[in-house]
Amino acid sequence: MKIKNICCIGAGYVGGPTMAVIAQKCPEINVTVVDINEERIEAWNDEDVENIPIYEPGLSQVVKEARGRNLFFSTDVDSAIDKADMIFISVNTPTKTYGIGKGMAADLKYIELCARQIARVSKTDKIVVEKSTLPVRTAEALKNILDNTGNGVNYQILSNPEFLAEGTAVDDLMNPDRVLIGGDIDTTEGKEAVEALVDIYAHWIPRERLLTTNVWSSELSKLTANAFLAQRVSSINAMSELCEKTGADVNEVSKAVGMDSRIGAKFLKSSVGFGGSCFQKDILNLVYISKSFGLHEVADYWEQVILMNDHQKRRFAAKIVQTLFNTVSGKKIAILGWAFKKDTNDTRESAAIYVADYLLNEQAEIVVYDPKVKTEQIYADLDYLNTRSTEENRARVTVVNAPYKATKDAHAVAVLTEWDEFKELDWQKIYSEMLKPAFLFDGRRLLERKSKEELGFEFYAIGN
Ligand SMILES: NC(=O)C1=CN([C@@H]2O[C@H](COP(=O)(O)OP(=O)(O)OC[C@H]3O[C@@H](n4cnc5c(N)ncnc54)[C@H](O)[C@@H]3O)[C@@H](O)[C@H]2O)C=CC1
């Protein structure tokens, strides 16, 4: 089966970059990315390709090459569904904020809406691909909706979870460790659907990296991968606190254990805590699923990864207060970096939000500088926590467009995102313009200690 038209529902961090790369690599396939968010679609269609709504190194080039040729962004969801032979569902699956499973389970209402819309609109057979991260066995529910509310159309459901990381999305898509495709491999139609998707990826990815499994293994592997990755960060962060008590250095420990090829060196960088839209959400979902099967020990095991991460964020903020003579009331604290990691403008679940909130509760005045995050986003992140009024957040938090504006007259500086440019700052200038003693807190192990101490800073770094 040759795919001619692809529709992707959801033009977010996954749908946008993934489809841009598929379109670039498969010029004979028309790819239409649709979204109900008009503003987002407008930005994807912005004449100046630098204004697309997602910042990812290399992405604007890919979009520039394919957009208007075989890559289209639209709000006309029905017509894109109608035309497509293959539909990717790439909508958000956040943690539920209401009802049963509140605070834990994945909220599948956007997925279900997509399924119902596909069922309503489709007149020809479709391959429906789960691109969003979903609880294991969601495909069963999708199939149920499609088969029972559709127009007698045949559907094949595939699971094709995405493993890209933000900040390296284009590289990850161009050269993935593996692509996972789960399908109904016991039937001829199922096998054909899997092959159709394999053929698309085979345009640029060696076949041996295209891994096919049954649907349930594919769905569960995605949650497992994120849980394992987050667990490594929580493990090294747990050791960072022990390092601070014992005189060990977490960077040295991490290097020493990472050189064991059985452990491996990646994802062992201690930090102020992991953020991002997925690690926490996916582990909570895993915990919820385990509990719903009565597997309480399994649930508790994974929950600890989250508890450790919360502890790390709180501990870092508390360290600031404690070091500043047990009070930050009325003191100006400069936060460098708001994104959850470097090279992205995404702030979802960023540790910076929680550190700032903690310091605001202690009555600090916060000034934030981030090279890519918009001012309104920073206020929206704080408002979302509902800790204090919107007005108070605006009165107590200032967002500036240059690092030196943030650090001038500050009592303390906290580095919360590992942006490369922070290494190159004129730290002499920063020191001379700060109040003394000048405290510097490195939540990312980004800065070199000796030179900062020689300048006169009181320097604290995670795990050292
Ligand atoms: N952000 C990431 O790096 C990764 C995310 N994922 C998963 O991919 C999924 C999507 O994540 P993101 O792209 O980050 O989310 P996002 O929130 O950036 O994008 C989702 C988009 O779907 C749209 N949408 C929701 N319901 C819709 C509907 N019924 N019709 C049309 N559009 C609709 C929203 O308006 C939004 O623009 C999630 O399940 C997530 O867990 C997986 C791997 C990486």
Ligand SMILES: O=C(O)[C@H]1O[C@H](OP(=O)(O)OP(=O)(O)OC[C@H]2O[C@@H](n3ccc(=O)[nH]c3=O)[C@H](O)[C@@H]2O)[C@H](O)[C@@H](O)[C@@H]1O
């Ligand atoms: O499902 C998802 O959404 C994605 O989640 C993560 O990707 P992402 O969250 O974009 O970024 P990561 O590089 O994994 O970083 C996550 C968080 O962990 C932190 N981290 C990461 C690595 C490390 O060694 N130490 C550390 O503190 C980062 O600073 C960041 O806050 C996974 O790496 C992707 O494979 C997955 O597709």
